[in-house]
Each structure stands twice: as structure tokens, then as C-alpha cells.
Amino acid sequence: MGDLVSALEGIVGEAHVSTGSAIAEDLTHDEAITAQPVVPAAVVRPGTTEEVAAIVAAAVEHGTPLTARGSGTGLSGACIPQPDGVLVSFERMAEILELDLDNHVARVQPGVTLAQLDEATAAVGLVYPVFPGENSASLGGNVATNAGGMRAVRYGVTRHQVLGLTAVLGTGETITTGGKFVKATSGYDLTQLIIGSEGTLALATEATLRLHPRLTHGATVLIPFPGLDEVAASIPRIVGSGLMPTILEYIDFITMSAITSAQNLELGVPQEIKDAALAYLVVVLENRNDERVEEDVHELAELATELGALDLYVLPTGSGAALIDAREKAFWTAKANGADDIIDMVVPRGSIPEYLGAVQAIGADTGSLVVGCGHAGDGNVHLSVFQPDVAVRKDVVGRILRAGAALGGAVSGEHGIGTEKKAYLAQIEDPAKLDLMRRIKTSFDPAGILNPGVIFD
């Protein structure tokens, strides 16, 4: 390892390599509840694509695993390094390289945060529409996990915004994929393959991102329902109405109570409605002027009545934003309340009630509390599992994931598999597909040095 550290120092300069006690504690973990911190053999902070390529070449030579890290806000352990490995931190590559107003495109380095990009795009009337709920997250991490969030129901997820990448393969070769365009059929779509690959195929050193016109007129609407069946039945009707909600979230009554009390949030829902509401929909409507927003809200209200809503509240701007903020912090609320694991399974949105019924049965059967909320329009269900016994908890999580898979779902909608869900994926996923993925990994990373042990063994 001493040889490799010297090589790394030669590439990036001594100031940008850390070892031993000089490695900050923060770099040893992400935010996954179940994962253990790991101190890597070294941390290297490259400044350019060329340095990243040289780092990969040196790691290949030494057979040393590399783990890429952006802001470390991941929830599946995918940026936790190996004890004998090197952590590649992108903190120095954090520049917005270009805001191209003709093509509505941003070119960014992987360390750029969502907050940084949001500020820059707001200044020119555009928006990068992926809001996974943590604005300190980096674009590099977003690409690695195909980050989603609440606005996916309108805009799609990271996969739908990334038009191209510069990436260093596990061979040390640098490729550029895609470009400032939304479509191409010119060979395999390597951009899409790298997105969501959690650092196992390539290290992205630059991303070309699609920007959208920023809508500045909107309303946040809170709709209590007597139960989840009514919520689920509402989803296709609201989506099918053409109202194009920017946000369409369900929040169960326990989670609603937890996030509003955690944030001291008073939404003006009378007690008798609170008592009768087992689930809420939060709908954000945005349009090009206030008049259209008002018309859309009116239409949503008529639809909600027809769909069996208990009532409908158009929240004042301040508390609307506060509710969205509280929802984004739901993970932190769950963590603070002692959740033992989290799940972000995706199922066909029409299957949400059946899935949540199965989840509640599994919870009851094992004495576990399982509560949640989710991106209802996308079928992406976020669950917090409270079960202190590790063996029981693993059984509960496995059963909850298998229940979703039986409905045609996928293990993770946006958090990724990382290290923390890979045992479950191995149980659930078709072995032929996992073998194919391993062969694809080998085609990018023949030496097997890029984030080994993440997604699959």
C-alpha cells in the first residue's frame, strides 16, 4: 500500500492524499442505518479527469479497490470504502463547468451539490428537477444511485436528466458518452448503463444535465383520506387528469404525526379530520401563472371529493413549503425515532394498497412497527422498520421485499442496493440477470477494482 500511496501522491500531490488518523471520520460512512463505518487505507482527492484516470491505472496495477464518494448522503452503504482500499473523494471536483442557455444544459463536476446547482439554475429561470430530499447530495452520487425524489412523478429521475457523462472505466480508459441532446441511437447507451451502477462500472468525472423551465407559480394541497385504498384509487385518476402534479406523495397518519411534530408544523387540519384520516395525499400543482394554478386546484378539489377525500386544504405558501420540507426530512425523523432499517421498494402504483396490507401483516406477525410514506405516483414506498432484534429485522425486511417482488416490484426505487440490500437482492433477483450483470461489470472493470462487493458479490 505504501507504493500505491506514493503513486497517488505523485498523481494529485501530497496535500490531497490522506492516510491513517488524518482520514476524517465523516469519510468512513454514509447515512445507511445498518452499515458500519470503515476506515480505508487511503483517501485521494483528485482535481481533474486525468488524475482520476491515473488513480485508476495505479489501483489496477496494485489490485487495490476504489470507492467513489460525493457528499456521502447515500442510504445503502455504496460509498463506504474497503479497509484495504482507497476512497476517491470528489470534493475538489465541485465546479459547475457550464450553464448552456441555448441547449438548456448544465455541465457539472461530480462534487457539485444539488443546492449549488439549484442556486445557479434559479438565477437563469431554469431548474434541475431532481430533488431527492437532501440538497447537500452531490451530482456524482445522484448519478451513481439514479437519485429520485418527490418531483419524479412529473420530471422523472436522474436517469431522465443525465444526457452524457465523462467517465473513467476500470481499465483506466476515459470515455465520453452522450452529449447535449436528449436522444441518440448510435451504439449502446453507455450513459444509461453507468447511471445507477453505484460506482461499480466507472467513475463519472463530469455530467451533462438537462435543465427545464422553472415554474414559479404553484400550490401545495393536502388531502386527508379515510384509508389507503382511497388514496391508491386516486392516483391514476389524478395522473390521468392531465393536471401533471409536480409532487404526489402519500403519507400515513403515523408518519404525518411524526414529521409534523418533529418540525412543529401546524397545518390547520381539525382534530375530527385528523381522527378520521388514515392516510394523506400531498399534491403540488405548478403552472405558468396563478390563474392556471387556481383552475387546476379547483379541478383537483372536485376530483378529490369524487374520490372520497375527507377534505382538502390549500396550504399557505409557508406551511406548504414546510410540509414538503418535513416530508423530505422523513428519513431523519425515522432515524431520530430509532428506526432499525429503511426500505424504499418500488411496486406498480396500483398495487400500493395490497403491498402495504402485506407489509402490515408481516409487521404484526413479527411484532415490528412498519410505517411510511412514499412517492405514490411512482409506486415508490418508503418504509421505516422498528425491530431491534437483528435476526428478526433481517427476516422482516426480507419478507417485505419479497412481498413487493411478488407484486412485480423492485428492491430499491432510488436508494440503491449498495452493501446493505445486496443479500436481499441475491435472494430475490433472477440468477441469470445477476450473472449477466457480473459479465457486464467485467467488461467495464476487468480487474474488479471498482467498488467490489456493492450490488452483488
Added chain:
Amino acid sequence: MGDLVSALEGIVGEAHVSTGSAIAEDLTHDEAITAQPVVPAAVVRPGTTEEVAAIVAAAVEHGTPLTARGSGTGLSGACIPQPDGVLVSFERMAEILELDLDNHVARVQPGVTLAQLDEATAAVGLVYPVFPGENSASLGGNVATNAGGMRAVRYGVTRHQVLGLTAVLGTGETITTGGKFVKATSGYDLTQLIIGSEGTLALATEATLRLHPRLTHGATVLIPFPGLDEVAASIPRIVGSGLMPTILEYIDFITMSAITSAQNLELGVPQEIKDAALAYLVVVLENRNDERVEEDVHELAELATELGALDLYVLPTGSGAALIDAREKAFWTAKANGADDIIDMVVPRGSIPEYLGAVQAIGADTGSLVVGCGHAGDGNVHLSVFQPDVAVRKDVVGRILRAGAALGGAVSGEHGIGTEKKAYLAQIEDPAKLDLMRRIKTSFDPAGILNPGVIFD
């Protein structure tokens, strides 16, 4: 080959295998102008995924190339079989398996045509929004080429609508990818990798497609401009306005004249405007009611004036539809007029004027006529090249493609590489990426039997 034919007859029944003179002429070619027909050794028409898997296994055993075919409307030669190969025709797998109204999803077999799907979705108020211009095209072919078309500026292309696939790998294994959801991060996105791979990675036997609310209120607006610079400068302004055009096409004056006279189409543009207009924008605006459409048209008109338009015509419903239809038939008009090749390069949309300037210079330099139109919002430029000398024509096409690549473009936006553009791709594309693609192909198709010689050698 006799052994393999017997094996195929055993799999699908004698009635569904053809050889020799029993092979229909139509199955020997697609619509690529430059390609030559090829009669395969046999044509097989499977009826189920299981039969497709058995066909692949038999082909692996015999080392025989397989070429998948939908409706044969491709423009790059990708479904032209090999003389010693077997053509897998999906004409018997042409059923819409499900229209799921809760999840807004259709499940289709590969032989289903766009026309068939459009009729079925219209009946339930939904739309599959990919309209590549040829409604007899099959969904399987659309998946293979990542088909695009005029509505991509609003809805994206095939890649953005396909949520999952059932596909048979070159190993004979059958996998299912994705599902009835728009997002997942659960291993590599095999769906996206197969889309646009032109039959070289797997044979898709079923696709899960995203449907959208069908907008039934709209207007077609024709805007003549003095030149392409004004058109190009208008694109980001119109897209950035938030008007969300469903269609945003440019048509040069020669192509406009050709397609309107081919269809006997009178659009009511006075002669003095025609004389002054070197380029046209065609904008389709759709919204949820007529009032909003009218407001949007009014706003577009104000914007167009500001952007230097010569005038603006809101076309009556009949001639609006006829113009879109004529534009969709532009390829056939070019073919009928004797075009010697076509190009569908994609460039950053802001670079369209510079690109077209380079194209005209190449045309002038070589005595070739190059005219076109394109999906302006996507930077996808469709060119017809009139140059009867084959060697000169290849030089012209190569130079036009390199000019686009120099601007950050890609060889094909939606037609694909097939056999007809692969020599150009080989000249232009990074060899490291082509090598990576070859390794990826091997991971899907170790025996190299799936459409060999397509995309790359």
C-alpha cells in the same frame, strides 16, 4: 442448415418456417435507401417467448446468425438478414397483452404496430406518445432502434417510455427487466441497455410501455422565418417559455415545397412570404382545454414576432393534420424524388445553424444537393443527400457526419446505425467505446449469433 430447419420446424411447427422461394420478397430488406436485399436461409415465425428461447438455443448450437424483424420499416438495414442466417419474424406475436389503467401501462408483444396501439389507447383516453412517422412500425422495431419522432420534444423517445422487457439473451436464457414503474435502482438497467441495441444483445419478446393522458385540444402553428439562424434562436426561447410544445419542427424551404406539393397541400401562405421564407417552424401546442390552447397560441405569436418571424399561421384542423402527415412522409418524398442517402444526425440544438452551414458548404464543395428538416427541439437533423456517384456520396455523408460529431453530435438520433452507417461510426466513434460495446455484446451473446455485423463489425 437442413438440421437447423428441422429443429426450427420442431419448435414452431412446419407452417411457421419458410425457406427458399417460399420466403416473401418483403422479408429480404427494410426501407434503407442504400442497402441491398438479402434472402436468408430460413424465416421462422415464433408464437411465444418459449419458442424464441428455443430458436436461440438451436441457433447457438448450429452457430447460425439470427436477425429479428418487426414490420421492416427501419432505415438503416438493421433487420436485413444474413444469407446463411435465420430471420426471426415477429408477425405472429402481435397482441396487446394488457392495458392497465391503474398503472397507465400497456404490455405488448413485439409485433404490435403503433397504429394498433394508438387505436387501443385512444379508446381509453391514453396515448403512447412515440410517433416516429410510420404507424405500421412495430413496437419491437421501435425498441430495437429507440425510435423517436416529432413528439419527442415533449415526451422523449422510446427509451423514456419502455419500463420493462422480456428478452431472450444470446445464451438462450430469458430475462424480465423493469416493471410497471418508472424508476428503480436495483442493479444495472438492462432495459435501457437493450433499447437501441438493434437486435444485437437480445430478442425482446414483450415490452411494458408507459402511457400518458391523451390531450385532445391542440393547435398547429406554422411560422415562416427569413433564415435558419432565426429559427435556431427561437428554439430555446420557445422551449424555455414553458409552453411545452408537443411538436417543434423546422422545415427548410425546399423540403416545405417538396412535401406540400407531394401532398397537394395548400397552407394559405401568401407568395411574398413564401419568397422571403428560407425556413419554417411547425409548432403544435396541446393543452387540456381550448381556452388554454388559445392563450398559448397567443403567447407563441407574441414570442414569434419578437423573434423575427415573417408571420404566423394557425392552421385549420384539417390542414394542420395534413402538414404533420406530410412532414412524417418527408422520407418517402425524398425517396420518390431520388435521394441517394439520408442522414438523421443529432447535434446540440443550439448548433443547428452552424451544422447546417457546414452541411451546405460540403454540398456545394461536392456538387451534392443536401436538403432537410428536423426535430429542432431535439437537435435531430434529417437530411436527404442527392449525389448519384457512390464514392462521392460516401465521402459527402462521411464529411457531414464528421461535421456534426465535431459539434458534439451523434451519428444517428433515431434511425440507428444498422449496417448502413456502421462504417461511418467506426471512423467517428472512440475505439475504446466501440471495444467496450463489443465486450458488452459478448456478455449478452457469447456465441455472437445475434445480428452480427450490425452497429459494428
